Amino acid sequence: MGDTNSDAETLLHFEAVERRYGARGEVIAVGGVTCRIARGSFVALVGASGSGKSTLLKMVNTLVEPSAGRVLFGGKDVTELKPSTLRRRVGYVFQGIGLFPHFRVGENIAIGPRLAGETLSPERIAELLTLVELEPEMADRMPDELSGGQRQRVGVARALAGDPELLLMDEPFGALDPITRDALGERVRELHEEFGLTTIMVTHDMAEALLLADRVLVMDAGRLVADERPSALLAGKGGAIAQRLVAVPRDQAEKLAALEQRIARKTHASSPSSGEGAAS
């Protein structure tokens, strides 16, 4: 990932971006974020609820407009790009999934290109379904015939259908069961590598961020408070707020490990001693 400050490799540039709400702008959602995202990086944006991470993400595909500052995508201000053009180059996956219930799965996947006046071939739809580990035959189903995990896989396929450069994911796996969540997370990371995507994933789960991303941004009260590699965070860097977030999965892991040891010792103590001699 190298030097994240080099202009040549920067795909996305937040320039003192702010977003305020309320009649006098008294509610600050994002309060001045400056940051560059390098092409090809997988960035996790972590923070507690209300820290402004979703708002920051949505300013990239102009679902939210900045009150001040600019977001530059490939050097151009996103608010000056045509929304349809911008959103074709930027895939978007979010917790609500938002499959169109009156469209078949295949039509859902093809919607982005269709808006741009292109028709996605059945082969391409089948290929996209295979990419997210779904049967190609699913193209003819209606969304309400699918499980939650399958639906989010379709959501990912839809985001990839327009061959985007940038993939934005807002709590993409938040509503999924842990097993599906892990599997889909792994798959998205693989797709990121395979297609040379630049990915920004908003999550409140530091474990997910540490395991999938190669750069973790931590937000608190609308500001960036840490910008570290996962290894650095695990080594104790990034400040108090970041470390509090890292502490949660670490404590859980330690407790689990301790529990395992206890069980192992108990099993060991109560087991018949016949094998002991052979082991020693």
Add this chain to the structure above:
Amino acid sequence: MSGFWETLFTLGNKLTAHIVLAASAIGLGILVALPLAVWAARSQAVARIALGFASLVQTIPALALLALFFPVLLSLRAVFGEELPTLGFLPALLALALYALLPILRNAVTAQANLDPGVLEAADGVGMTGWQKLTLVEAPLSAPFIMAGIRTASVWTIGAATLSTTIGQPSLGDPIFAGLQTQNWVLVLAGCFASAGLAMVADALLGLIERGLAKRSRWQWGGGLATVAIGLTFALSAQFGDDNEDTIVIGSKQFSESIILAQLIGQQLEKEGFAVEYRTGLGSAILHGAVASSSIDISVDYTGTVWTNELKRSDNPGRDEMFRQIVEWERENTGTRVLGRLGFENAYAFAMRRDRAAELNVTSLEDLAAVAPRLAVGGDPEFFERPEWIAVRDAYGMRFRETRNFSPTFMFNALEAREADAISAYSSDGRLAADTYILLDDPREALPSYDAMLMLSPELAKNEAAVAALEPLIGAISVEVMQEANYSVDREDDRKVMPETAARRLAETIGL
């Protein structure tokens, strides 16, 4: 119920007119409601104002809403010119469309408010423009709910459209109102049956479209839509296929005499080769305005009615002088031509049962005033608002224990059932020919005269052939002949006849 099916099959014309009116009103309602709903979904203020207004309209009784459009359109003539119709299709269309607004608007707004926010975010996320979002996502997802609203509106509108008869628009209300006036229950029932049947068919078809949209079955909603389209095309072609500009329109009020005279005039004109059409069940003010504006060509009006309602006079210059002044006033102010008097009077009077009058020792209004505080008086719905009643009340110091409203047809039944001791009656009423009732004298001449007059619209007045055909009617009808004709329609035994028949007999009697 003999003749029910035969009567039903004569309603084809009214049915097609009803369908065209109701469908146009629903169509206009949809055209207004849907864009308004889209706007309301994007602005709280618009939603509040639009829904508030539509709900307010809903609280106005349909009959009043229809009637209100007459003065509204009349005042709009200042903007759109004298060609703007004030009666008939246009006001009925506007009133019914307003009525249809609420269910469509409410369902459309609710449907949009209940759309899954995730789906809307996805629509933005994949790059839809506002218009694409509306047409590709919001509209198809709201369609079943909007259809449910259209369905409710249609059933209401088809029902309420029967009331458009009162403002001169032909509909299935025509047989209902005419039947009610002449106590022809077969006619009433046929009208109700046709209107209810139409409502049920519309409900079933729109329900099919609604379910088709919900299940996304193109075959189902397409089939429903096609059937509705075929029905409308059929009604439209039937309605306008044989349209004739030269048809003379004869208007009548809501009582037997008026309907009989309209038939008499119509038969006389048909005999001379004119095509005629009837508008029945109109209120006095509306009928007068309709003739003045040539929306209706001929009516029979009464001197006393025009004197008080139109000339706004409360004095009583005497029978001939009153007529003379009305003819002049109409010529100068409305252009309506008063062709002449038919020869009889249908004045307001008070009637009592002969035995009850004898028991109370009443023969005149003076006697009645003395015992009035113990008695109940009955009048038709407009009577107690009329200057005639106020004149009588003030002239004799009349104070009744109770005043009650009855439809003109039921007035004598009320007397018979002792629901009222005295009633307002008309001097040409056929039932007065019988010995059972007496008319009270009016020694102080509080009640003005009510000579029947033949009124021609400014348009028809130019048609010399029509005027010539109508002239034999002037001065030809005596009060006895009229009473007899009225009685033949109002009586309730097996010698009761339809107004057409009564009119034919009347024509024979007076030698036309």
